[in-house]
Amino acid sequence: LDTVKIERFRRALKASGFQAAVAVSPENTWYLSEAMIDTQKELLERLAVVVWAPDREPIYIVCTNEEVQARKESWIQEVRGYVEYQQSPMQLLADALREVGAASGRVALEKWFLSVAYFEELSRLLPDAEFVDARPLFNQVRAIKTADEIRRLESACGVTDRSIRKAFEAARPGMTEKQVGALLTTELIAGGAQALALQVLAAGVDSESTHQRAREYVLNRGDLMRTDCGGIFDGGYMTDMARTISVGAASQRQRDLYRFMWDEHERLIDMVRPGTACEDIYRSHVESFQRRGWNMLRPHIGHSLGIGPHEFPLVRPGERTTLQPGMCISIEPSHFQPGVGKYHLEDLVLVTEDGPRVLSRTADWSQLFVSGV
Amino acid sequence: LDTVKIERFRRALKASGFQAAVAVSPENTWYLSEAMIDTQKELLERLAVVVWAPDREPIYIVCTNEEVQARKESWIQEVRGYVEYQQSPMQLLADALREVGAASGRVALEKWFLSVAYFEELSRLLPDAEFVDARPLFNQVRAIKTADEIRRLESACGVTDRSIRKAFEAARPGMTEKQVGALLTTELIAGGAQALALQVLAAGVDSESTHQRAREYVLNRGDLMRTDCGGIFDGGYMTDMARTISVGAASQRQRDLYRFMWDEHERLIDMVRPGTACEDIYRSHVESFQRRGWNMLRPHIGHSLGIGPHEFPLVRPGERTTLQPGMCISIEPSHFQPGVGKYHLEDLVLVTEDGPRVLSRTADWSQLFVSGV
Secondary structure, three states: OOHHHHHHHHHHHHHHOOOEEEEOOHHHHHHHHOOOOOHHHHOHHHOOEEEEOOOOOOEEEEEHHHHHHHHHHOOOOEEEEEOOOOOOHHHHHHHHHHHOOOOOOEEEEOOOOOEHHHHHHHHHHOOOOEEEEOHHHHHHHHOOOOHHHHHHHHHHHHHHHHHHHHHHHOOOOOOEHHHHHHHHHHHHHHOOOOEEEEEEEEEOOOOOOOOOOOOOOEOOOOOEEEEEEEEEEOOOEEOOEEEEEEEOOOOHHHHHHHHHHHHHHHHHHHOOOOOOEHHHHHHHHHHHHHHOOOOOOOOOOEEEOOOOOOEEEEOOOOOOOEOOOOOEEEEOOEEEEOOOEEEEOEEEEEEEOOEEEEOOOOOOOOOOEEEOO | OOHHHHHHHHHHHHHHOOOEEEEOOHHHHHHHHOOOOOHHHHOHHHOOEEEEOOOOOOEEEEEHHHHHHHHHHOOOOEEEEEOOOOOOHHHHHHHHHHHOOOOOOEEEEOOOOOEHHHHHHHHHHOOOOEEEEOHHHHHHHHHOOOHHHHHHHHHHHHHHHHHHHHHHHOOOOOOEHHHHHHHHHHHHHHOOOOEEEEEEEEEOOOOOOOOOOOOOOEOOOOOEEEEEEEEEEOOOEEOOEEEEEEEOOOOHHHHHHHHHHHHHHHHHHHOOOOOOEHHHHHHHHHHHHHHOOOOOOOOOOEEEOOOOOOEEEEOOOOOOOEOOOOOEEEEOOEEEEOOOEEEEOEEEEEEEOOEEEEOOOOOOOOOOEEEOO
């Protein structure tokens, strides 16, 4: 159990003035309980809920199918079960909120996640409660990673980097994208990933889609190939990394474009320091691309990462949040060059008092890597 | 494109009397558009929406990051993009509903999925619309599979069955659960799965949790081992199958219990016929276990399956829906025997005029399979 994280949430909840906080998303119920109920991700009927009032111990509500696992995995002592299709989790949630004296108070609730159908039921059960979006409360706590979280993320990134390197080293003209993707999956699982997160894998000049999945496309000598992928490790921590290589051979133009992208990537990473505003990194990137005559239209070029794929803060226009030590930020420039293909680089960077520390590199990617040479 | 499915939805929408139907879940937006935007599953900021009014063509709303892919994969001509963090999908949804004349009408909306935060925004934009839960409309259409869907499901089930068989054939005392799980993953991906759905894998006497993930547990000779797993194939179709074996050797007691479970499984499958009520299958199973002195407390023992892991109808108490030809029902008895371990069998059964047709068997599982013998 990451007690530093739990104590930080306890303090933030107390300072918030809310009568209670309610987590209902897989991310935040995992964050507070450290039990990962896999089926809650796919089935809204299996909603898991954590109810926490200041100066009390939390209550964990799960469907009875998952009660054995919840008791085994979670540190929370008070676990309550509802029988799916016979009882509603909203009934148990309303009971718990009454019990902690929050039935007519201000309650921080994940309104960004909870469905309208559940909320209508909850509002009927507790007509006097005022439900406020809990996102700012969770964002504030989750944005700063504990030493334990940083260790988990760095280890997961290491597995991911080695997996990409191995799969890409094995890539040869004549293989399909799907075959390379399967190698990558195998490496990630063998390396300890519990599940795959996203897997983008695309080669050739016609690979513009942001999140293109591996196809039956047969790799040609000299194709640019990229992946943007990750796994889920250690209960809930994710990785999200991008690498671009060339298959079998590389042209000078491909190498030059890679060099520019790498230098730009390094320049952006160097800005990941305490006190820098997220939007300033974004703006700097737009200007850099503009000087090259490229029009950068992406809504963001990076994001915090941990148990969710895009955590607060994002590196986007209008995001004035300044970086603080303990934040983990993915920096991910990308560019599609017609006739050449798509470049994408993404690394996870820890903000420290001493500057940026990249958590996601185990191999040298500073030159365009060419497979099979 | 599965035009049979699309035409069936078109007719159901017209018959429903709604001014429009709105899909927002990954399942239903895929069902209607046949484009799978992977990131919409993890990021509510990337909500994809299909708006459909009777006697009109549908409108598909996605974030601009995914617009290239949406246009490439979907048959829907009218694709509209919003820039994430700068525009809200609710703004484009409200505009589309106004455009089709549904701004003050009854609109079928996925209230079971859409979050409270989005709904509050939509309600402010369209104060005169009446939003009704769209689940019954989608359930009604999705419950009956088209010939194309049955073909996709049968093919995916075949890959899954062969993958389990191969991984379980390779299981030996001394291996860890995780190693067997990794073999299973590799086989599924090599067989064509785009991603893993659930993977339960557990061995030994202490494996009661419903959805236990593979651990570092080292297999002993004579351990009972089960998996309940599946993949995602062909855009959106899932598999969900369970098998139980013994590792290296089996006791007579293990074999006898397996024989009872298999016979019960076959008996339940034989009830999957047109006109049978779902709750009758459930009750029959409860009584069968009771005769053996076992108290069956599970909330359901089966469910429809397709693009969601639990589709309507479920085999549960109170579900009076009667089976119809074209429904695909997973039947899944399970039993935990203290000191022996947990048995779980699950197969997908198509309801036909001529009776049940099992879609998920490529190997003989009628006897307790013993690996490495």
